[in-house]
Amino acid sequence: MPVTTSTPEIVSVKDLEKRFGDFTAVDRVSFSIDRGEIFGFLGPNGAGKSTTIRMLCGIITPSSGSGQVAGYDVVRQSESIKQTIGYMSQKFSLYEDLTPVENIRFYLGIYSVPESRWDERTGWALGQARLEEVKDRLTRELPPGWRQRLALACALLHRPEILFLDEPTSGVDPITRRHFWEFIRGLAREGVTVFVTTHYMDEALNCDRIVMINEGRIVAMGSPGEIVAEACPGEAKATLNDAFIRLMTRTERVQGPG
Secondary structure (H helix, E strand, O other): OOOOOOOOEEEEEEEEEEEEOOEEEEEEEEEEEEOOOEEEEEOOOOOOHHHHHHHHOOOOOOOEEEEEEOOEEOOOOHHHHHHHEEEEOOOOOOOOOOOHHHHHHHHHHHOOOOHHHHHHHHHHHHHHHOOHHHOOOOHHHOOHHHHHHHHHHHHOOOOOOEEEEEOOOOOOOHHHHHHHHHHHHHHHHOOOEEEEEOOOHHHHOOOOEEEEEEOOEEEEEEOHHHHHHHHOOOOOOOOHHHHHHHHHHHHHHHHOOO
């Protein structure tokens, strides 16, 4: 059973760490996320973003530290976490030799959605993905943006409390990205918590709060405006992209080349 608390936090981690042999991918990170928040997790390639998400989703076990997701312990209750969350990876995760309808039915079974609700949830998913007219085509024949919409709809079939999105708009066109974020903001208004990683700074501006991470360590935390103001003091025209570059460069300079 999940731990019952009065806190508004749906995610809370303390000194979470993941080591692979002598390599520390995530180095004692601590943060919390409120229910209904759009929470951004930004950093360069190899910074530890995907490893953190995989620990929070119950896919891999932390080496040390503690955390809870939707009231479940990330170490002891990983299987319960998987049934509570929605997860969309940066690599397309559906079966390309199945049709959209077949993919939806497969994930309805994976998420243990009662069969009595399958027709309703299938119709909902096709509508959200705007794929009604191509529901019986092979998924591999669909454009990348359409496949991403299908993957997002499948991640929401069981009405999760929190949705993890790992670079969800990588490789899709700007119009698709805009529609994607309109949908994400709508989910947040309905109370769904969204944890998202992205390399697009314009997308990160949609987040209520952001954590920036580099070489496994948190280097900044706050709203987009707060991070820009702190990283680029006195620079009225500074952008989140400017702040990101400055923070990542500053971390590399402090830690040195080796």
